[in-house]
Amino acid sequence: MLHEKKPKDLLEERVFTLSNFLSVSRVLLLPFFIQFTRKHIESPRSSEYLFLAIGTCILAVLTDFLDGFLARLLSQESVLGKYLDPICDKFVTIGGLSVIVHYYQFPLWILIIYILRETLGVWLGGFLYLKRGIQGKPNWWGKIGVGLVAAAVLWYMTLPLIGPTLPENHFFLHPEYSGYVLVLVLSIGVIAYSKRYWNIVFHPERFILDPEDKKQKKKYELV
Secondary structure, three states, X not given: OOOOOOHHHHHHOOOOOHXXXXXXXXXXXXXXXXXXXXXXXXXXXXXXXXXXXXXXXXXXHHHHHHHHHHHHHOOOOOHHHHHHHHHHHHHHHHHHHHHHHHHHOOOHHHXXXXXXXXXXXXXXXXXXXXXXXXXEOOOHHHHHHHXXXXXXXXXXXXXXXXXXXXXXXXXXXXXXXXXXXXXHHHHHHHHHXXXXXXXXXXXHHHOOOOOOOHHHHHHEEEO
């Protein structure tokens, strides 16, 4: 049966876990990434800050992998952690794309589409939890999208290092292609989420959750 939940219910489980700390630390790395990038733009001949910015980006990617891995390994999985991880991802990915829009001419319209999609994702996740008592599970399209954002940021950041050594019109000199692929993946993801959650959101009376249905269990989880 679908039922409403209260925000305080998220705090009934363990809050201070290593996996949750790694999720939050990813957001805390963002100001350093912004500062290192700004310093590099101000002194482009010095590559020190560029390497620091790239290293910070890679560290954020590693924490994204480790938080989920350690949560499973240490049996620290929780409803809060499963919502905290993607929310932190949204802050970091929007911040990263904003940096390359501002400093490296990444297409602004792609950033706007990404923000709209992530805002919709936050609303849907909150609605499913608070109004339907269901924990929304991310699909592979969302995970691929986060990976593509990391790849796009790293592509733009490494361009000053590798670009001068490449011949004119080399594929690597067009990092905006990563943005076009990102839009495609986001569009497919929105369609996939719509098919999965449409009836739950708009027609809950038509939806019956059977805990014994293994196919349903992969998609939905009561909380």
